[in-house]
Amino acid sequence: MRPTLPLSTWIIAVDLDATRSIRRQGGHPAEECLCADCMTWKRVAAKALPSGLDEQLKRLGIEKDKPTDLYVYGRHEGRLDFRVMFHVVGKILSGASPWLQGSDEGRMHNYHVVQSEPTWVGLRVSKAWDSFEYAPHVEKDVQSDVVCIDFRLQVLV
Ligand SMILES: [Zn+2]
Numbered sequence: 001m002r003p004t005l006p007l008s009t010w011i012i013a014v015d016l017d018a019t020r021s022i023r024r025q026g027g028h029p030a031e032e033c034l035c036a037d038c039m040t041w042k043r044v045a046a047k048a049l050p051s052g053l054d055e056q057l058k059r060l061g062i063e064k065d066k067p068t069d070l071y072v073y074g075r076h077e078g079r080l081d082f083r084v085m086f087h088v089v090g091k092i093l094s095g096a097s098p099w100l101q102g103s104d105e106g107r108m109h110n111y112h113v114v115q116s117e118p119t120w121v122g123l124r125v126s127k128a129w130d131s132f133e134y135a136p137h138v139e140k141d142v143q144s145d146v147v148c149i150d151f152r153l154q155v156l157v
Contacts, residue, residue, distance in 0.1 A: 002090070007056045008114050010095030010125045012147065018089035019061045022136045022146075028068040029134050037072045040157065041065070041084065048082070048155050050115045062086045062149065069134045073152075080157055086149040087128065087136050098126030111152055119154040126150070 001016045030038055041048075045065035049057070057064060067084045074081030100108040111122030128135035128146040135146050 003059070004093065005056065005059050007060060007125060007149070008053065008095070008123055009112055011093040012060070012088070012090045012095075012125070013093055014060055014088055014090035015142070015145065016061055018138060018142055018145070019087075022068075022087055022089065022138060023061070023066075025136060025138075028136060030067045030070045037080070037082075038070065040080065040155070041067070041070055041082065044155050044157070048119075048153060049151065050121055053114065057086075060088055060149070062088065068136060078156060080155045082151070082153055082155050084151045084153070085131075085133060088147050088149060089138060089142055089145050090147055091145060092125060092127070092147060095125055098124055098130045109150075111150075115153075119156060121151060121153040124148075124150040124152075 002013050004011060004013045042065050049064055068087050070082060070084040072080050073083055096112040097110055100110045109124055111124045114123045115121040126148050128148045131148040131150060135148060138146060
């Protein structure tokens with residue numbers, strides 16, 4: 001099954017079987033991790049991402065409380081800034097560029113703002129090889145189709 005599915009501004013032709021196999025293979029950094037940040041994410045995941053994306057994420061085969069990787073990049077009084085990544089297999093048909101335009105040197109990641117209030121949530125969808133972070137390994141012929149669903153978001157704690 002390779003349905004064509006929307007996620008915010010993106011349209012992705014998702015290989016649901018290959019995406020499930022990523023889930024089954026295990027060994028991802030955030031999987032079964034018991035560190036404080038992963039435990040916090042498990043607690044807040046259901047509500048931290050905009051509820052408008054719930055149905056879209058579900059159809060993509062993404063479980064919000066089971067990211068492949070995550071870390072906290074900002075710690076403030078009452079707020080943590082999380083980077084949370086999920087991976088699917090498929091082809092990005094359209095959507096915001098993963099790079100900010102007009103900067104040839106030191107290309108900057110482009111996060112599309114999917115929510116600004118009450119907490120900021122940005123989303124970047126790219127081929128995994130346009131990300132510098134962990135990516136699952138899959139069979140050779142589909143490795144180029146691994147897609148990183150990359151959130152940066154504020155979480156009130
Ligand atoms: Zn962890």
